[in-house]
Amino acid sequence: MLLALRGATVRFGERAVLDAVDLEIAEHEIVCVLGPSGSGKSTLLRAVAGLQPLDSGRVVLDGRDQAGVPAHKRGVGLMFQDHQLFPQRDVGANVAFGLRMHGESKRQQADRVKELLDLVGLPGAGRRAVAALSGGEQQRVALARALAPSPRLLMLDEPLGQLDRSLRERLVVELRELFGRLGTTVLAVTHDQGEAFALADRVVVMRDGRIAQSGSPLQVWQRPADAFVARFLGFENVVEATVGAQAADTPWGKVPVPEGAPQGTRTLLVRPAGVHLVPADSGLRCTVAARTFRGTHVAVHLQPEDAPRLEAACALRAAPEVGDEVGVDFDAAEIVVLN
Numbered sequence: 001m002l003l004a005l006r007g008a009t010v011r012f013g014e015r016a017v018l019d020a021v022d023l024e025i026a027e028h029e030i031v032c033v034l035g036p037s038g039s040g041k042s043t044l045l046r047a048v049a050g051l052q053p054l055d056s057g058r059v060v061l062d063g064r065d066q067a068g069v070p071a072h073k074r075g076v077g078l079m080f081q082d083h084q085l086f087p088q089r090d091v092g093a094n095v096a097f098g099l100r101m102h103g104e105s106k107r108q109q110a111d112r113v114k115e116l117l118d119l120v121g122l123p124g125a126g127r128r129a130v131a132a133l134s135g136g137e138q139q140r141v142a143l144a145r146a147l148a149p150s151p152r153l154l155m156l157d158e159p160l161g162q163l164d165r166s167l168r169e170r171l172v173v174e175l176r177e178l179f180g181r182l183g184t185t186v187l188a189v190t191h192d193q194g195e196a197f198a199l200a201d202r203v204v205v206m207r208d209g210r211i212a213q214s215g216s217p218l219q220v221w222q223r224p225a226d227a228f229v230a231r232f233l234g235f236e237n238v239v240e241a242t243v244g245a246q247a248a249d250t251p252w253g254k255v256p257v258p259e260g261a262p263q264g265t266r267t268l269l270v271r272p273a274g275v276h277l278v279p280a281d282s283g284l285r286c287t288v289a290a291r292t293f294r295g296t297h298v299a300v301h302l303q304p305e306d307a308p309r310l311e312a313a314c315a316l317r318a319a320p321e322v323g324d325e326v327g328v329d330f331d332a333a334e335i336v337v338l339n
Contacts, residue, residue: 003185021211030202049076075149092127095145116144120141140171158190197221202214227338288320288325
């Protein structure tokens with residue numbers, strides 16, 4: 001285990017921003033911490049880096065308690081959202097900064113800078129001015145600088161937050177491939193679910209200073225731990241229900257549930273893919289209240305007469321128009337009984 005947090009707690013006044021957090025990260029693992037603003041994810045990163053002292057608990061890195069170890073001696077790399085490049089230095093000098101601090105020779109610095117600029121897709125850019133770089137290029141330079149001293153752990157704080165969506169989507173794929181080639185252990189913080197799910201081996205969702213759920217992207221997406229996680233991931237069809245052996249009583253009527261689902265008073269998630277549109281004279285009758293284009297499909301927002309809205313996912317050509325009357329059937333395979 002490369003990194004372990006044991007009961008890590010940080011208080012700002014009476015409020016626990018980190019509340020007895022336990023977290024382990026294996027060597028070569030990529031872990032992304034997700035959560036809304038104020039959930040404690042950036043404080044967790046700063047505590048690991050040594051920039052935020054703990055009020056209680058421990059940070060253990062490579063088997064060693066980091067209490068009293070200053071940030072510059074922890075052997076970790078940290079890349080911030082705003083990149084924090086030195087504008088008065090060229091690209092090569094920015095990348096070489098950590099190497100100079102570690103006393104590397106000029107020849108070693110030059111070789112490592114060339115290697116890293118090639119690695120991040122900026123060959124021959126060492127003499128370029130930082131101000132002349134695009135946002136994506138600055139992100140690559142910041143990444144090269146963080147990787148230069150070969151940190152045991154690389155930490156990223158909203159690394160792609162300032163970039164436009166198309167560039168983020170491209171770079172996150174490149175980052176995943178790069179970390180895989182290097183065998184880098186990564187702890188990243190982001191509020192962007194798509195970014196986290198594309199990059200991570202494991203996703204950690206935080207709420208109010210605690211870990212709400214930890215698991216592989218597929219596990220978290222398929223089985224959110226509770227209503228908070230489900231709604232944070234963007235699922236809207238979340239209601240209280242009384243679950244029986246084969247169906248649940250919900251505000252939308254009887255809804256089938258998977259075999260073996262826990263029974264009793266529960267919270268139910270119906271994924272949009274599990275809301276099937278049928279003729280208006282069968283199933284739950286709804287009016288199409290709105291449509292949202294999502295690129296690969298259309299999110300259709302449906303209003304039953306006396307029940308909460310439903311969201312359905314429809315193929316582009318099959319999506320009904322606003323104002324249309326439709327019926328709804330439910331697919332048990334897309335229904336999750338939450339804790």
